[in-house]
Amino acid sequence: MNHLDIHLLTLISIIAVVGAFGGLLNYLHNFDTVENDQKNKYAKYRYIFLGIGAAILVPLFLKMISSNLIEDTPEYNNSNYLIFAGFCLITAIFSRRFINTLGEKILEAAKNAEKTSKDTKAQIESAQMELTTAQERIEDVRVAVNMNNVSTDVSEQESMSILLGLVNSFIEKTSIPDYAERLKLKAELGRRMGQIIATKFDLQKNELLNKHPKEGMYLALAYSVDLRPDSLGVSLLNKLAKVSSQHYTKYVILLAYRTLASSGWVNKHQAKEVSQLITKFRIQADKALLRNIDDTISVLKFIEPEI
Structure with a gap:
């Protein structure tokens, strides 16, 4: 022994x-x-x-x-x-007191460990969102620059069929466990749908919103405004801001607001209205979304300092 x-x-x-x-x-x-x-x-x-x-x-x-x-x-x-x-x-x-006290300490430690784990996961997801969206933002700019070179051979009917197919399958296609992959897929689908709208249905955006009130369509319309900003963009984004529920859709809406602001399509009155709308995004927002809300409000303050 x-x-x-x-x-x-x-x-x-x-x-x-x-x-x-x-x-x-x-x-x-x-x-x-x-x-x-x-x-x-x-x-x-x-x-x-x-x-x-x-x-x-x-x-x-x-x-x-x-x-x-x-x-x-x-x-x-x-x-x-x-x-x-x-x-x-x-x-x-003092066995009873010792066992009860130790049990409480262990349960407390387990709760703290769970909370720490959740906080760490939230921080990782926030970092992943910022990294992914930064990469996708670069791709958005490239697509916007090349928008005029998009092929118009596909008929409007075929384009509508493709668009609605993507919209209707958006939730199913993006319901995957890996957070980074989910963000990347949403960006790819959103950009593709937004490009279809911007090139084929630029004058029918409100009609698309009214006829197809789905999260996939909200994201597609937000991308279309970001890719091809115009004077009607603020009004459309305001409608989307009121109905969108997913964090990523809100994130793209904020990006589109900033694109409109930097392009001169947001006046002082609209800046105040937008500020009030996006402030509501703070409810249950993660850190990445909160930072983008603050960034958007900072941009709007250049237009209307009294926000």
Whole structure:
């Protein structure tokens, strides 16, 4: 039998013997007993087992406080066994309180770990959104520059069929677990639909909105404004801002607002109205969307400083 086996067996023996002894002391002297608990042999055994159970939790407690009291090392001091036995005795005597307190600490730690995990995930997703949208923004500019070179060979009827097919399948196609891939797919579909609208149905945007009130169409129309800004863009985006529900659609709407503002298509009165509308985007917004709301309001303040 090697040194490690002896050390482990010693700790187990201390837990069992001292835990049982502490439970018995608790039973005899009512240190941590239930009020009006009947004293009989069943109660005695119950307190003994409760003491052993509490003593078993001592290594977990020591781990939680980062203590190396029971860590096996070549220079291990045998007096640590006495200290460990003292810990086990105290926890066995006050077994109920110790178990309840430790249980609460563990549950609290689990909740904190879950919260930290969620916060970390939110930060990663926010960073992914900013990276993805930055890359897609570059692609949007390229598409806008080349808009006049888009082939017009496809008939309006065929274009409408393609557009509605993409709109109707948008939610299904973008319902994938990977966040970065989901963002990329939304951007690709949104840009393609927006390009179709901007080149084929530029004068029918409000009609498309009224006839096809779906999230895919909202995103497509927002992209069409961003790709080909004009005097009617603000009015259309205002309508979209009131009905869009997905964060990414709101994100593209904000980009389109900034494109219109930088192109001179937003006046002072419209700037105030837009500011009021996008402020409502803050409800349940993630960090990336909040930053873009602030960026858009900053751009609008160049038009109307009193916002």
